Amino acid sequence: MSYRAPIADIQFLFREVFPLDRLFALAPFADFDQAVTDAVLEQGGRFASEVLAPINQTGDREGARLTEAGVVMPASFKDAYHRFVADGWNGVSADRAYGGQGLPEVVGAALSEMWQSANLSFALCPLLTQGAIDTLALCASPDQKGRYLGKLVTGEWTGTMNLTEPQAGSDLGLTETLATPVGDHYEVRGQKIFITYGEHDLTANIIHLALARTPQAPAGTRGLTLFVIPRYREGSPSSRTANEVRALSIEHKMGIHASPTCVMGYGGMAGAYAEQLGGLHQGMEQMFIMMNRARLSVGQQGVGIAEQAFQAARDFARNRIQGRDLKTGADRVLIIKHPDVRRMLLTMAAQTEAARTLTLWTFFLSDLAHHAESEIERSVSGARVAFLTPVVKGFATEMAQEVTSLGIQVHGGMGYIEETGVAQLYRDARILTIYEGTTGIQAMDLLGRKLVRDQGQAWRALEADIRRSLQSPELGAVRHLVEPLRKRVDDLHGVVEHLLQEYPNDPYHCGGSAYSLLMLFGTVLGGWMLAQSAAAAARVQSESGSQPFLERKIRIAEFYMALLLPRADAYAKAAAAPSPSIMTMDDSQL
Ligand SMILES: Cc1cc2nc3c(=O)[nH]c(=O)nc-3n(C[C@H](O)[C@H](O)[C@H](O)COP(=O)(O)OP(=O)(O)OC[C@H]3O[C@@H](n4cnc5c(N)ncnc54)[C@H](O)[C@@H]3O)c2cc1C
Incomplete structure (x- = not known):
């Protein structure tokens, strides 16, 4: 299965939606700029398409094996890993003090999305190494850092x-x-x-x-x-x-x-x-340092695998001929002409873009949490990353289940056949809502730790920023997207206030609400991300003329607001009043 890294989409986010120039102005990133980042993304994209994607299906068939000599990896993985290390990909955003290249975390995260798209099994290895690096960097003694960090950063270990x-x-x-x-x-x-x-x-x-x-x-x-x-x-x-x-x-x-x-x-x-x-x-x-980072990265695995599923489905739909055109009656049309297939493709694209934007923005905030000049900005950004982590993990990985499933659906029967590779994406994606804390655990983390513990403080700061942004002149240019969003932010506000009140009195009620609350947050924040992206696209178009790439951003946001954002209404209802059946039924009746 071929893979093309979505470089233009990532560059658009890094230039127009949350410009990385903010980071390049900070001392630790002073050596970098957009041009360096572009070059890194291009090379990373090539590595993903040319080295990792071609061994994804063979790796799935061959698998890792336990032998008398220990665990043996597919030979192609050994070659790819050695190239990964030799090319310096393992330490792109690691601290230079330990041999890393010191790029912002958000750039490393964009690269990681590409590795995850191309080959989830392979990319899990550096994902976990990165978690170990972060934990050692924060908790190890100088002697331990000296002995372990250098080789983990290069990827030798x-x-x-x-x-x-x-x-x-x-x-x-x-x-x-x-x-x-x-x-x-x-x-x-x-x-x-x-x-x-x-x-x-x-x-x-x-x-x-x-x-x-x-x-x-x-x-x-x-x-x-x-x-x-x-x-x-x-x-x-x-x-x-x-x-x-x-x-x-x-x-x-x-x-x-x-x-x-x-x-x-x-x-x-x-x-x-x-x-x-x-x-x-x-x-x-201390393990939470590793887990929080890993949770964001697993959210990103969801984005990566969803992107690959979308590309495969779109390419298939551009080639498969079946049925008549509903309006013109023309015979033997490509299935990409059918409204229902387009609905599936747009659902896949819009969900993936919403989750990508939310995930990369969270990594961008994480860079600010570590390196912003003022103590207050570091602390506000850190609180926001902590708040968003369960939403990113829960929402992006649940989204990946839907998108990889739709990927099979677009292929019809061929999707169910292993040869096409989309069944593998569906199977591979299934673990994402389980490891690093199940969706249920993320939902309880969001409600219990991230909302109740500070009585909604981190959320209210984010809510104020969302409301300010919805009133900004930039978003005024896409008012038709802002209105449906404003209503859902109001609903979200109401549900959170209700649950904050209920939590001490009725924890069962809140436990039954937690999943819906998490999905409500993901759906609304995803919409906010796409509205900002569409507004940025409209701004660039007004400056430099219409471009299909920018027009696509606006159309995708419109589709999201029309067909996907309304899911927030059902989540809001379920979160505010989960069915009494949840806890009143006897275990034996379930
Ligand atoms: C392929 C794979 C790779 C893994 N990699 C690692 C790894 O590298 N390192 C590592 O340490 N672990 C790893 N794990 C383990 C993984 O993190 C756990 O499987 C996961 O955390 C869930 O734990 P469990 O399987 O014991 O399920 P359980 O904890 O038994 O959960 C079963 C169900 O009960 C729900 N549940 C449990 N407790 C609660 C609660 N308090 N409130 C609401 N719902 C609840 C869960 O959401 C789930 O639906 C991996 C697992 C797999 C399958």
Whole structure:
């Protein structure tokens, strides 16, 4: 299946919707500008189309295998990974102090979208390494940073995230893996399941970040500490000592076959050598650094795979001949002429663009949260990123389910046949609403942590910005898009105020509302993103004349407001008054 990176769409966002010039004016990014970013995106797009996309289907068929020598990756993945590292893609937005190139996070995120579109199984590996880099950069001692960060940044080593255990999935407070102090380090014993890239043969070492419980630690998440557990204790392959951590088995899964999902065993004769990372019993807080970043990146996986599904469906619809033209009666027309096929294609395109804009904007805010000059801007941006993270993760990954499913529908029966590759996209996308916290967990995070905990403060600041933007002269140019949006912002306001009041009295009611609330936020914020994009397109057209690319932005936003934004009404109703059946029915009646 071919893939063409949506470079023009990304450049449009970076120039016209949330201009990266804001970032290039900050000291850490002073060496970069739009031209450098364009060149990076072009090269990244070529890498995605020419190196990663061609091995996506073969990787799916071949899969990762567990052999006596350990986990073996498809040979094509090894070659691609070595090129990925040699070309310097792993560290594009990592800190220069550790050998990264220091580009803004949002540029790295745009590249990551391309890797995810082209090959989700492959791209999961650098996604997790990035999470490990972020966590080590914030929590590790100078000595640990010196030993681990450089090789993770180049990609010579990869990183993993070891949380899940058989009895501890969404509820990590049930973690049992035990870390016993021995001199200056710990010995870890236990088992983790579902560990992505827990073992592979792409690199000489793998650095596991794992949550474990020390003896006599408090129960629940408060007793968890974070540990670094290297696969090999010394870096150099010639002198390395294998640590007591290995893949015991790998899962046979519905999708992402070339991404090894491992059951990891810690400790054999001795425990696995482990170093404490950050504070004792602060593991959960620190792991959240990794998880929050990973949650945004998983949202972006949703965007990436949706883009690929859209491209495949559009290309198919431009070639498949079937049926008559409804109006002219012309026989043997391309299916792209049928209104219902166009509805599906536009649903795919509009959802993908809405989620892309929201996701990249959140990464842009994350750059400001880390690097803005004023303390106040850093803190406001940080609060907004925290607020948006469950929305991005939940909405973009749920959207990917619909879009990859429509991708099959546009293909008709051929979509159900593996050969076309769109069935793989559907299978691969299915994990996205599950790992890094299910949609249900994102919804409860949004309601319980992001709204109730600060009594709606972060949301009200965002709401004020949305209302200001809807009144701005720029959006005045697309008034027909603003009006339907304003009504839904009012509805959203009402639902949030209602739930803030209800939460202490009726948590069941709120738990039943949480999913609808998350989807309401995603749908309204997605609409706001597309309205801004359409307004920017109208502005550029008024300055430099009509262009099909810009006209398309406006048409897509119009379609969204007409056919997709109205979903917000159903979500608002369901969030405000979920059915009493949810909690009044007896378990046996379900
Ligand atoms: C392919 C794959 C790769 C993975 N990679 C990793 C990895 O690299 N590292 C890692 O640590 N883990 C990984 N995981 C594990 C993944 O993060 C968990 O599967 C996920 O968090 C859900 O946990 P669970 O499977 O135990 O489901 P459960 O927690 O048992 O959830 C089952 C259902 O109950 C719901 N539920 C549970 N608790 C609540 C609640 N409090 N409120 C409302 N609803 C609730 C859930 O939403 C879900 O619908 C991976 C899993 C898979 C399948």
